[in-house]
Amino acid sequence: MMKKALALLLTGLLLATLAACGGSSAGSGGDRGGGGGSAAGNDVVRIGVFEPQSGDNGAGGKQEILGMQYANFETPTVVIGGKTYNVFLDIADNQSSNDKAPSAAQTLVSNGCSIVLGSYGSGVSIAASSTFGDAGIPVVGVTCTNPAVTQGNSHYFRICFLDPFQGPVLAHFAKEEYSAKKAYCLAKQGDDYSVGLCNYFMDAFGRDNCVYETFPDGTSDYSSYVANAKTAGADVFFSPVSTEAAALIIDQAATQGLTIPLLAGDTWDSNVILNAAEGKHVNICVTTFYQEGGNPTFDNGIKQWINGNSQAKANNGGDDKIAAVSAMGYDAYYVALEALKKAGSTDPAKVLEVLPGVTYNGVSGAIAFDNIGDAVRDVAYVKWCNPDTAEWEFIAQQGI
């Protein structure tokens, strides 16, 4: 009797937990569409948001979504073919996991999205690409920088620069700024982004002068890798891995007194890195898409919005520093609106047809697509993390 009662109680508890989770996500769904609520009665156009909200890239994905949500808050409606539509951001969590990405993509397809934005992280974008392709839905990648995302298909586009560009930029920066002769490169096994970027970096830097290592999924102990970089006598430590791993690497680097610069790509442009580096003797430089202060109107607007919305603030890591990925998410939303306007229809096939010709002048610069579907960009911003103030400081604009 007792047993059954207990079992029932536990089942009830479990259901209650599930209900709580379900309830809260429905609630935030309401928030997302909330901007459009004022103009009731309009038809709804769905823009799919295919982003990680948990897992390794959860923090970055959330910040990218923030940019889209702010843009949606700013411009909640769009005129398509003479008719005003409310824009609904349909957010699916791909959990930073290549094997879960297709089912998240399938959700967006089933929900009838006209166009999809995302993802943060190249692996999940590649994994889900065919799901969108088979359904004929165009996707605009926001910060997935691996070339394989757009190669060999006609439905995947992106508004950011690519790793074959970013890698050499960092290699040149290491040589010019730090006169580096030897580089230590660390990537995560099976991670398309970090492995790819490390390879492009090494190609430009000279493979003979690089020590390359990878760590398995689930690693927490980076002390050996930092020790390897030290004993190898490297001049720069290049590790474009997820921010979760980065925080641990930075901590180890500080512990072992690694004084050489830590270089990384766009992923590290996050307040997770700033918080990890605060007050420590580390030297961190990253390439990125946007530098805070680049567009004061956007900066002030999004800061005000983040500060007025506790959920948004929590998703931004508890402060109002603007991540470059947020700026990119913001631009991606407007690119999607441009495409919808130009297509004059919410039919994904029509949107796909016009997307290659869409241009937009965003906060991160002018956006246009080349014939593969990649953004035409030739310059990246290099930022340095000031560990005393925990702020990014602009260093240089770097080309190849």
Added chain:
Amino acid sequence: MGLFQIILPYLLAGVSVGGQYALMAIGYSMVYGILRLINFAHGDVFMVSGLIMVYMAQALPLYLSIPAVILLTVLLGFAVERAAYKPLRSAPRMSVMVSAIAVSYLLQNLALYITGGLNKNYPAIPWVSDSITVLGATTKRVTIITPFLMLALVAGLVVLIRHTKIGMAMRTVAKDFETSQLMGIKLDRVISFTFAIGSFLAATGSMLYFSNYPGVIPTAGGMPGLKAFVAAVFGGIGSIPGAVLGGLIIGVCESIIKGMDTVLVHLGLIRSPLELATFSDAFTFVLLIIILVFKPTGLFGEKTTDKV
């Protein structure tokens, strides 16, 4: 730089992470010894303990939050046993194992729900988290503390098991479940106590582990949990010295393999790195297979005699 100077940082890291695995492995081992159950939720109790610390440290000063974390983790271990394992005491062993897997996922998903999947920075414990230099290798003080604290705790545990009444009861229950009940031992109390000790060690291990690697994510218990379980099997599941030795061997091995390239290059055996670090986890498990081929019950495993 001498060979010793090069190997030392890896050894230090290995002994330290091995000590942390050992603390968890004891939890697996003791529960298995008494219940013949592999407590899959143990790694997640470890992770939750880390999360409790993250939130506690925001609200309370450290000298209060550390005991509070240990107490709450012990309570969690106790609650898990009472809610998920006790009702299944007479059920087939497989059902209890499934229940353990369910608890593991429940804890992970709860952590995901509470943290929103974001990395939580573990608070730095003053003195323990400071950098120090040992014979030319720079590391955190916790690296040095871990093996000693671990050995002290194990010594305490051995005294407890050998020389106290509850320890005697535990040994009796491990020998024979049913007969011990006939002898008047309160089975539930002994089992709860075992889970409490296991959780206490997991809480201590989690403090040491996350002080060294200060990022807590919902899956943070997964890999350390798996390695600790392997350590327990490696040393002979059910044996405490075995768990300790297993943990240390696995910790040192995986650390050395990560640095193998650098050492080999230094010795002049190879000219360019072979990227051996990639195989650090694979080596660990290959080692386990080899040991189990030659000693199926692990290093200190007891011979099982089937009672008819």
